[in-house]
Amino acid sequence: MRTQVAIIGAGPAGSLLSHLLHRSGIDSIVVERSSRNHVLDRIRAGVLEWGSVEVLRAAGLDARMDAEGHVHDGAALVWGGREAFFIDINRHVGSHFMSYGQTKMQEDLYAAADVRHAAIVFEAANVEVHNPLSDRPSITFDVGGIAERVDADYVVGCDGYHGAARPAIPDTVLRTFEKEYPFGWLGIMSETPPLPDLVYANHANGFALASQRNPMLSRYYVQCSLDDDLADWSDDRFWSELTTRLGSTVGGQVVTGPSIEKSIAPLRSFVAEPMRYGNLFIAGDAAHIVPPTGAKGLNLAISDVHYLSRALTAHYDGGDDEYLDRYSEMALRRVWSAVRFSWWMTTLLHRFPEQTAFDQRAQEAELDYLASSMHAQAAMAEQYAGLPFES
Known part of the structure; x- marks a missing residue:
């Protein structure tokens, strides 16, 4: 040919x-x-x-x-037991992104x-x-x-x-x-209505993410050990861990249901x-x-x-x-x-296995800075939305 x-x-x-x-x-x-x-x-x-x-x-x-x-205008972050903080991408850089x-x-x-x-x-x-x-x-x-x-x-x-x-x-x-990261993501798909926005969580138990695919298809993730056995993660255990990490306000909005796909992926x-x-x-x-x-x-x-x-x-x-x-x-x-x-x-x-108390406080301080600085939010928004193509 x-x-x-x-x-x-x-x-x-x-x-x-x-x-x-x-x-x-x-x-x-x-x-x-x-x-x-x-x-x-x-x-x-x-x-x-x-x-x-x-x-x-x-x-x-x-x-x-x-x-x-x-179409989304931004994404939310939750950490330290506080309410979700929204990074308004449209406000900072005049752009959006799309869940598809x-x-x-x-x-x-x-x-x-x-x-x-x-x-x-x-x-x-x-x-x-x-x-x-x-x-x-x-x-x-x-x-x-x-x-x-x-x-x-x-x-x-x-x-x-x-x-x-x-x-x-x-x-x-x-x-x-x-670079290999010392943890994985346990992800599930469920035929349930997703949260209106993408939500990233930093929690003492580890990272979590609420995402979506369409109005009746949700995609959720929690940080897990690379040694975890998928059989040990029942749907009930997953939903409990996810809602805990997202916090009471955001977690309380999650509609749970049977998973239609479940997997663990390294990072x-x-x-x-x-x-x-x-x-x-x-x-x-x-x-x-x-x-x-x-x-x-x-x-x-x-x-x-x-x-x-x-x-x-x-x-x-x-x-x-x-x-x-x-x-x-x-x-x-x-x-x-x-x-x-x-x-x-x-x-x-994410929470790293070797993370010290100092490391955790520094991580939380960076999240606090992100919440308090318009410049830091704009920098994150610009990169999350995607830089323009070179001509």
Whole structure:
């Protein structure tokens, strides 16, 4: 097979890149190691920066998002037994964000792919990248025991942390940076009406978060030990712990019900650079992972794809390679900004195993400062809402 851009991974990053390239008249083939249903069943992020919303709108993927997404002006914090404090993002930076589940975004992308009869190969095994430094890089894979090959001008790896794209960059070129956090998040999904706002909690028992996916689908998290067994977390135990950490006022507003999904996920930060090696590019989780505290993972994938689709369009439209040459450095500036913010949010709101009494008082003092300083609130609001894309 022959195409202009071979994309590995049919998750949000790969599917969106293929969609944007199609709108620019650029051919692509997408290769995905999992089944279509498996990709759709992933329970992932649900908060979109306004820049991400605008990218999806410009791509014609806005009808369902605007109908079902929930626009927020800010988010609330609770700590030290006090009432919830609201960070008014719209007031400070004139922006919003939207709750819209990644699963729904993925459904929208696949629906659009079906309409245009996109070339997506699911359940591809043994994916490998070949000759990334050449003018004709390629990928090989097996489908149903039959070997396949795609030759392309460019290969883009949107295949996640365990994918085939990043390992194709030699260790002599690739640098990785990683931080693992000594706790996880226990998350549940319930078919109950969510709280009107996202609420982050710092409590003596640990962090908690009240989030949402739609008017009758709530997403909640509590900090837990990485050694915890999911079987030990009954729904009753989870709801009791969540409402305790959110405090009496906020916790009293939580509508409880049976969980329809429950899982424990570790938290870590990871960055690989550069994000280009010859005619191979990496994007999304293949290049970076952030703890979900700052709600940046999906948004970084969208910004990577925005930069890359713009670069490829400039190349094919007029032979202008400036954006292609700048892709890695431009994307990494945004990545590191989000990594720093996510690290700060995680450090601010979680209880660490080795945390001393001094550390706890300093953490509480920083939260008090945030509540008392308009400048501190504006700085947080600017980063939570998402920095503008570079031109």
